[in-house]
Every structure is written in structure tokens, then in C-alpha cells.
Amino acid sequence: MARAATTSDAFNAIAEPQRREILLLLRGGERPVTELARDLGMTQPQASKHLRVLREVGLVRVRGAGKQRLYALDARGLRPVHEWVGGFEQFWHETFGRLDEYVRDLKQGKTGGTAG
Structure with a gap:
């Protein structure tokens, strides 16, 4: 068979x-x-x-x-693979954007706590 x-x-x-x-x-x-x-x-x-x-x-x-x-x-x-993976690009941009924002907030909180 x-x-x-x-x-x-x-x-x-x-x-x-x-x-x-x-x-x-x-x-x-x-x-x-x-x-x-x-x-x-x-x-x-x-x-x-x-x-x-x-x-x-x-x-x-x-x-x-x-x-x-x-x-x-x-x-x-590979075009279909590229197009499928590309569909996640916005997700990654948003995720990394939130991570950047979180890190900035942590740094500001850290420096804000030591300045006062």
C-alpha cells in the first residue's frame, strides 16, 4: 500500500x-x-x-x-507563510508597545520614588 x-x-x-x-x-x-x-x-x-x-x-x-x-x-x-505570519505583526507591535510602556512606567516610578 x-x-x-x-x-x-x-x-x-x-x-x-x-x-x-x-x-x-x-x-x-x-x-x-x-x-x-x-x-x-x-x-x-x-x-x-x-x-x-x-x-x-x-x-x-x-x-x-x-x-x-x-x-x-x-x-x-513561501508567500502564503509570509502572509500568515504577517497577520501577527500587529499583535507583536501592540505587545512590544505595551512592554515598552510598562518599562517606562517602572523607570519613572523608580526615579520618582528616589526624587521625593
Whole structure:
């Protein structure tokens, strides 16, 4: 019986730490699977499996160069993740704003207590 696909979108694909590491390595430019496998301490078949998943969800692209296949980051596939995380930006701004205000209040209370 064939296994069901474990990834169907960028969110599921990047949930796997080794796939995130591959994306980080590919930020530096195209790399062959053998280099990626070596740098990640995994076998070439393991790296190829991860790359296939990343390619299927549109996070990497591949091109042939002689006998090699070079993989490159396609950050456009991360747009849904970016947009989802961006939705929390206002929350973080408000939270940090409240924290700044709290720290200012503490400092004022501290200096106000020593001045009197």
C-alpha cells in the first residue's frame, strides 16, 4: 500500500527541520544534491526525498547542468507563510508597545520614588 503524501503545501513542507535547513542552504545559491546531503549529514537519497517534497510545493526549482541537477530556492512559494505570519505583526507591535510602556512606567516610578 502506497503511503499518503505527508506534505501538500509550504506549511507542511517547512514543518520538517531538515527541509528548513535545505532552504537556508539554498539562500546562498544553487547547490547540487550531493553538496546539500554532505552539509546536512544525510545520505543523497534522504536529501533527494526532501528536495522532491520542496519542489512539489514550489519552494525549490531544479535545472540540469551537465550530469548534475542544481537546486535553487524559489521563495515565491513561501508567500502564503509570509502572509500568515504577517497577520501577527500587529499583535507583536501592540505587545512590544505595551512592554515598552510598562518599562517606562517602572523607570519613572523608580526615579520618582528616589526624587521625593
